[in-house]
Amino acid sequence: MEDIIYGRNPVLEALESGHEINRIIVLENTKDKPIQKIIDISKERKYLIQYLDRKKMDRITDGENHQGVIAYVAPYHYHEVEDLIEIAKSKGEEPFLIICDEITDPHNLGSIIRTANAVGAHGVIIPKRRSALINQTVVKTSCGAVEYVPVAKVTNITQTIEELKTYGLWIVGTDMDAQNYCDAKLTGSIGVVIGNEGKGISRLVKEKCDFMVSLPMFGKVSSLNAAVAGAVVMYEVVRQRQSKIAQQ
Numbered sequence: 001m002e003d004i005i006y007g008r009n010p011v012l013e014a015l016e017s018g019h020e021i022n023r024i025i026v027l028e029n030t031k032d033k034p035i036q037k038i039i040d041i042s043k044e045r046k047y048l049i050q051y052l053d054r055k056k057m058d059r060i061t062d063g064e065n066h067q068g069v070i071a072y073v074a075p076y077h078y079h080e081v082e083d084l085i086e087i088a089k090s091k092g093e094e095p096f097l098i099i100c101d102e103i104t105d106p107h108n109l110g111s112i113i114r115t116a117n118a119v120g121a122h123g124v125i126i127p128k129r130r131s132a133l134i135n136q137t138v139v140k141t142s143c144g145a146v147e148y149v150p151v152a153k154v155t156n157i158t159q160t161i162e163e164l165k166t167y168g169l170w171i172v173g174t175d176m177d178a179q180n181y182c183d184a185k186l187t188g189s190i191g192v193v194i195g196n197e198g199k200g201i202s203r204l205v206k207e208k209c210d211f212m213v214s215l216p217m218f219g220k221v222s223s224l225n226a227a228v229a230g231a232v233v234m235y236e237v238v239r240q241r242q243s244k245i246a247q248q
Contacts, residue, residue: 003075005139006066008034013144015041020074023048027057027068035069064136076134079150081160084123085167087150091122094189095169096237098124101157101205102196103226106132110141111227112194117145119234125152125160125191161208164191171209173201174229176222178212186213186237187244194230 002022005014015021015038024042026035028051042049057066088095098116103109109132116124132138133153139146154160161171172186173193193209195201206212215224215232224232 002072003136004060004070004072005136006061006064006070007140008032008038008067008069010136010139010144011069011071012038012041013147014071014073014139015045017144017147019147021045021047022072022074023050025050025052025057025060025070025072027051028053030068032068035067038069076146076151078134078153079123081125081152081154081163084125084150084152088122088189093122095164095167095191096121096189096241097164097169097191098230098234099157099161099164099171099191099193100124100126100131101193101201102127102130102199103194104130104132105197105226106135106137107141108132108197108225108227109134110138110146112230113138113142113149113151114145115227115231115234117142117149119238121149121234123150123152125154125157127157128153128155158204158208161191161193161205165210170211172233173206173209173212174214174233175201175206175212176214176217178214181213181215181233181236184211184213186233186240190237192230192233192237194226197226 005011024047026039026049057070060070084097085095098112098121113124134146134151169189169191171191193201193205215229
């Protein structure tokens with residue numbers, strides 16, 4: 001089995017990260033410089049390159065905007081939770097993980113992975129069921145960050161949280177009635193839970209969290225997009241970690 005990814009940035013990131021590439025399809029007679037870079041790398045690595053017209057490429061991507069380049073790649077390789085912990089240890093850093101509790105929109109998952117990469121998180125955890133999985137939409141929305149952020153797929157989020165606690169992680173979730181996120185201590189080894197787009201964090205997962213934080217809302221809308229809310233909390237973790245380092 002193989003997957004496809006398309007678009008200049010996702011394909012280039014796949015090439016540069018060492019993702020296993022089976023073949024590259026390029027729009028015939030293209031003069032696009034970023035695509036020429038993809039062609040040059042592919043030729044250097046002796047990947048099969050096919051040149052097709054736009055109609056045939058449109059059929060492959062079901063009409064989605066492929067920007068003139070498609071790559072057939074090996075299916076995404078999911079990691080184990082232990083791998084994420086080891087990545088943090090290998091960098092001499094305290095683990096910083098993002099836990100997705102039934103994020104079903106692949107655009108949200110892609111955005112979360114993109115932010116996770118930006119803040120230096122060591123990995124993202126998703127459930128095997130009732131969750132978006134790594135697909136072309138996630139890859140494209142993440143702007144290729146999925147090639148650099150390891151994602152673990154687990155059977156049970158609540159059991160995984162218990163496992164993470166044995167590694168010394170504190171688990172934080174969001175709740176409207178909790179303390180302001182700026183007032184919470186978010187340093188040390190930490191896992192940030194991002195809840196479902198509609199229901200938020202499930203009851204069982206919420207019960208497993210060590211503490212909850214809230215994001216103040218001053219407008220007419222009572223909630224934020226899941227990926228946006230997650231980004232706010234992730235960057236507060238970064239701010240507090242940087243502040244702690246500056247004080248040492």
